[in-house]
Amino acid sequence: MSDAITFDERLDTSGLLCPLPVYKAGLVLGRLEAGKVLHLITTDPGSLEDIPALARQRGDELLDVEDRGATQLFWLKKGPTERDGHK
Amino acid sequence: MTTFLKRQQQLGTDRHVRRYDDIRQLLPDVDQPTPIVRLNRVAPELDLYLKLEWLNPFGSIKDRTASYLLAGLARRSSLQHKQLVEASSGNTAIALAALAALEGLPITITIPDGVPEEKRIVLRMLGAEVWETPDDLCPVDNPRDGAIALARSIAQSAGGEDYIWPDQYSSPDNVKAHYETTGPEIWRQTEGQIRTFVAGFGTCGTITGVGRFLKEQDRSIRVVAVEPQKGHRPPGLKSFAEAKEPDILDRSVIDEVVTVDDDLAYGMTKRLYREEGLIVGPSTGAIVAAATQPDTSDVPAPGLTVGISPDSGFKYASFFIDHLGDEGLPRI
Numbered sequence: 167m168s169d170a171i172t173f174d175e176r177l178d179t180s181g182l183l184c185p186l187p188v189y190k191a192g193l194v195l196g197r198l199e200a201g202k203v204l205h206l207i208t209t210d211p212g213s214l215e216d217i218p219a220l221a222r223q224r225g226d227e228l229l230d231v232e233d234r235g236a237t238q239l240f241w242l243k244k245g246p247t248e249r250d251g252h253k
Numbered sequence: 254m255t256t257f258l259k260r261q262q263q264l265g266t267d268r269h270v271r272r273y274d275d276i277r278q279l280l281p282d283v284d285q286p287t288p289i290v291r292l293n294r295v296a297p298e299l300d301l302y303l304k305l306e307w308l309n310p311f312g313s314i315k316d317r318t319a320s321y322l323l324a325g326l327a328r329r330s331s332l333q334h335k336q337l338v339e340a341s342s343g344n345t346a347i348a349l350a351a352l353a354a355l356e357g358l359p360i361t362i363t364i365p366d367g368v369p370e371e372k373r374i375v376l377r378m379l380g381a382e383v384w385e386t387p388d389d390l391c392p393v394d395n396p397r398d399g400a401i402a403l404a405r406s407i408a409q410s411a412g413g414e415d416y417i418w419p420d421q422y423s424s425p426d427n428v429k430a431h432y433e434t435t436g437p438e439i440w441r442q443t444e445g446q447i448r449t450f451v452a453g454f455g456t457c458g459t460i461t462g463v464g465r466f467l468k469e470q471d472r473s474i475r476v477v478a479v480e481p482q483k484g485h486r487p488p489g490l491k492s493f494a495e496a497k498e499p500d501i502l503d504r505s506v507i508d509e510v511v512t513v514d515d516d517l518a519y520g521m522t523k524r525l526y527r528e529e530g531l532i533v534g535p536s537t538g539a540i541v542a543a544a545t546q547p548d549t550s551d552v553p554a555p556g557l558t559v560g561i562s563p564d565s566g567f568k569y570a571s572f573f574i575d576h577l578g579d580e581g582l583p584r585i
Contacts, residue, residue, distance in 0.1 A: 180411070181410060181411025181412070182406065182410040182411060183406045183409055183410045184402070184406060185390045185399065185402050185403055185406055186403065186406040186407065186410055188390060189384070189386070189390060189403055189406075223389075
């Protein structure tokens with residue numbers, strides 16, 4: 167499934183600790199147009215909870231998640247409106 | 254003409270006439286303290302003074318903290334080729350950014366929600382990189398300290414070896430700044446007659462450092478901490494119902510904690526402007542509101558009281574507008 171998801175922007179936060187991956191993902195998603203897809207790479211296992219929560223908070227759609235142990239991969243689709251919270 | 258313009262010798266620093274070679278020489282100490290001013294109208298029955306920390310060179314009490322933080326870091330390690338990173342609601346950031354600019358050090362500031370735009374713009378004018386941080390940045394793991402978590406993350410993530418994090422919430426140098434300067438100044442300015450000291454909960458450097466110093470002079474001096482209500486707005490103060498207590502807080506020097514709501518804080522701030530001519534920030538209003546609360550306990554009368562006025566009101570115009578309504582607008 168993941169290999170078939172096309173994305174518009176890629177953000178690699180390897181080596182960054184929480185909450186930097188969440189912060190940077192929020193910044194990039196804030197800049198995207200509605201409907202565009204961000205492919206996010208993290209090496210922080212906490213991201214498996216944080217990124218889905220970020221998507222819910224922002225009103226974005228989490229298309230897929232891959233936990234590869236040392237690395238976590240996410241595909242997020244920018245929602246139609248910007249909710250209060252992370253800008 | 255050339256002779257007229259040529260100086261025979263360069264004038265040096267002379268504190269007595271307030272002539273300085275460097276802005277950092279205005280940082281206060283016991284021989285050059287920030288002033289204390291008596292409040293004569295908002296509580297005439299009390300012997301209440303405010304220590305005007307906004308007369309520090311960069312505009313707030315945090316000038317002391319920032320200078321001690323940087324001095325401590327420089328003693329422990331070289332700052333050369335490093336970038337500073339700090340979490341701050343504004344005043345520490347401004348002081349650190351000004352001092353960093355003088356030292357040629359780049360600085361990143363993570364700044365929490367609710368900080369007025371005036372402070373953020375000033376930081377950028379000073380050359381700081383400003384990362385605006387929502388309080389609930391870690392959507393799974395609260396309390397609401399997203400800015401602190403982000404600063405820690407920047408300093409400890411890959412590439413973090415390029416950063417130095419002064420960490421005002423944990424550094425003993427924050428307490429030391431007030432133990433060595435603010436406390437002794439107050440003791441000298443009140444000729445040892447102070448009976449009550451009032452300051453806000455924030456990073457807790459002031460309440461801990463001054464409290465510790467005053468208790469060493471006279472254990473019967475009352476130390477009163479002011480805590481804003483949960484969900485408060487005045488930057489710089491923290492409610493520990495929703496934020497983590499700083500590591501440097503020493504509750505053993507605190508005799509009483511008074512909670513003040515936003516309406517009371519802003520109402521008193523307005524009174525300070527109109528009745529005392531003091532252009533103060535809202536945290537000052539909270540501190541004076543706490544100091545002037547009717548005594549409903551069996552606590553002894555406050556006696557000579559000194560409260561801290563951390564900063565001025567010029568950075569908070571966008572906040573005050575919510576509490577003014579139509580006041581001051583032309584009545585037609």
